[in-house]
Amino acid sequence: MSMIKFKNVEKYYGEYHALNNINLEVNKGEVVVVLGPSGSGKSTLIRTINGLEDFSSGQLVVNGFDLADKKTDINKIRKDVGMVFQHFNLYDNKTVLENIMLAPRLVLKRDEKENKETALEFLDMVGLKDKINAKPSQLSGGQKQRVAIARSLAMKPKVMLFDEPTSALDPEMIDDVLNVMKKIAQTTDMTMVVVTHEMGFAREVADRVVFIDQGTIIEDDTAEEFYNNPKEERARKFLSKIIVHK
Amino acid sequence: MIHVLVNNWQVFLSGFFNTVLCSILALFFSLVIGSGFAIMETFQNKFLSGFARAYIELFRNIPLLVITMFFYVVFPQYFFTISGFAAGTIGLTLYTSSFIAETVRAGIQSIDIGQMEGARSNGLTYWQAMKNIILPQAFVLVIPPLGNQFVNLIKNSSVLAFVAGFDLMYQGDSLASQTFDTINTYLVVGVLYLIITLPLSYYMKHLENKLS
Numbered sequence: 001m002s003m004i005k006f007k008n009v010e011k012y013y014g015e016y017h018a019l020n021n022i023n024l025e026v027n028k029g030e031v032v033v034v035l036g037p038s039g040s041g042k043s044t045l046i047r048t049i050n051g052l053e054d055f056s057s058g059q060l061v062v063n064g065f066d067l068a069d070k071k072t073d074i075n076k077i078r079k080d081v082g083m084v085f086q087h088f089n090l091y092d093n094k095t096v097l098e099n100i101m102l103a104p105r106l107v108l109k110r111d112e113k114e115n116k117e118t119a120l121e122f123l124d125m126v127g128l129k130d131k132i133n134a135k136p137s138q139l140s141g142g143q144k145q146r147v148a149i150a151r152s153l154a155m156k157p158k159v160m161l162f163d164e165p166t167s168a169l170d171p172e173m174i175d176d177v178l179n180v181m182k183k184i185a186q187t188t189d190m191t192m193v194v195v196t197h198e199m200g201f202a203r204e205v206a207d208r209v210v211f212i213d214q215g216t217i218i219e220d221d222t223a224e225e226f227y228n229n230p231k232e233e234r235a236r237k238f239l240s241k242i243i244v245h246k
Numbered sequence: 247m248i249h250v251l252v253n254n255w256q257v258f259l260s261g262f263f264n265t266v267l268c269s270i271l272a273l274f275f276s277l278v279i280g281s282g283f284a285i286m287e288t289f290q291n292k293f294l295s296g297f298a299r300a301y302i303e304l305f306r307n308i309p310l311l312v313i314t315m316f317f318y319v320v321f322p323q324y325f326f327t328i329s330g331f332a333a334g335t336i337g338l339t340l341y342t343s344s345f346i347a348e349t350v351r352a353g354i355q356s357i358d359i360g361q362m363e364g365a366r367s368n369g370l371t372y373w374q375a376m377k378n379i380i381l382p383q384a385f386v387l388v389i390p391p392l393g394n395q396f397v398n399l400i401k402n403s404s405v406l407a408f409v410a411g412f413d414l415m416y417q418g419d420s421l422a423s424q425t426f427d428t429i430n431t432y433l434v435v436g437v438l439y440l441i442i443t444l445p446l447s448y449y450m451k452h453l454e455n456k457l458s
Binding site for chain 2: 050052075078079081082083085087088089090091092093094102103106107108148151152155161
């Protein structure tokens with residue numbers, strides 16, 4: 001069953017062609033890793049899925065909602081599509097617990113007692129139950145990102161989008177975040193789209209790897225196939241660069 | 247100085263009362279109107295943000311006295327008569343609201359765009375995000391300049407003296423012209439203004455320290 005479906009999606013920023021004829025289908029429960037050089041359009045691609053970016057033409061259907069249709073209520077899509085950002089974007093004026101409880105309270109009208117139980121459950125899952133009263137400014141980057149993941153999960157979404165979730169983290173924090181993401185991938189039937197260069201993560205949990213360059217999808221293959229036998233020259237070049245740096 | 251106050255305390259008290267009342271009304275409404283236009287100015291919609299921009303530029307660049315005279319003299323010619331107190335309070339509200347709008351807008355725009363994106367992708371509507379995430383952070387940030395605007399507002403309420411608003415300045419003026427004891431009269435007036443503005447300044451400082 002298709003959860004996300006791009007059909008001939010184009011996006012221009014003025015003259016700049018950010019997304020070039022994107023055709024991509026992600027099925028329910030699939031984990032797809034998107035990668036590509038800086039400025040390739042991978043962030044733009046993932047941000048169109050929950051409407052943070054619009055697109056110029058084509059069709060994009062997410063969880064049955066047509067994003068090209070102006071009548072579609074974007075908030076209905078976002079209710080079921082969580083997003084984790086490179087720079088966390090936690091609510092700086094709220095405690096960790098409030099960060100997690102706010103959206104379920106306002107958007108889902110979840111009962112307050114149940115809301116707190118759910119929040120604690122997900123905080124426990126990311127290993128930060130002892131931080132409920134901390135403010136984001138008191139947390140390390142890795143802790144912030146795990147709170148951000150718990151915040152998205154508390155909405156009980158069908159899709160989770162991760163936009164370079166470990167790129168802003170110190171090396172020793174990266175594993176904590178990746179482990180949480182692996183746990184989600186392996187223990188739930190969450191549909192996940194992950195923009196990341198973490199090869200270990202991709203190999204271990206990704207069903208597919210999508211390589212994008214200059215707004216065009218160059219390769220769309222299984223992780224093993226992509227890393228071992230990249231078909232396109234551009235993908236090979238890119239891989240040689242990120243592997244050398246490991 | 248004391249004898250002027252003791253002999254005329256009822257006059258000073260009524261002036262003091264009117265100044266405080268005008269200030270509270272103008273402060274409340276200029277904060278509401280100013281914040282409204284500040285939010286409107288950040289809209290994507292060019293028409294609405296342009297309208298907000300025009301409002302702010304209009305009232306920010308006309309002298310307070312001119313705005314007030316407009317409501318006191320011109321407005322009644324076409325609509326209905328309003329008291330000097332009302333004209334002055336409306337003028338002060340519109341004038342101050344344009345400065346507050348500029349201040350609050352700067353606060354909103356200095357909040358990282360990620361806060362709004364985080365909230366929206368979390369499922370919150372634009373207004374829920376504004377109310378719960380953006381505005382609370384923006385207001386904490388602009389407390390110091392907002393405090394300046396509040397103190398200016400109180401001092402500017404002396405514009406009521408020009409339109410027979412019976413405020414502190416008006417009563418001081420009339421006492422001074424009756425008694426010719428100008429020095430002591432205006433000293434009392436000055437001290438009475440300080441009694442309003444100093445605690446407000448201290449309160450804003452306290453708020454700034456508490457919330458930062």
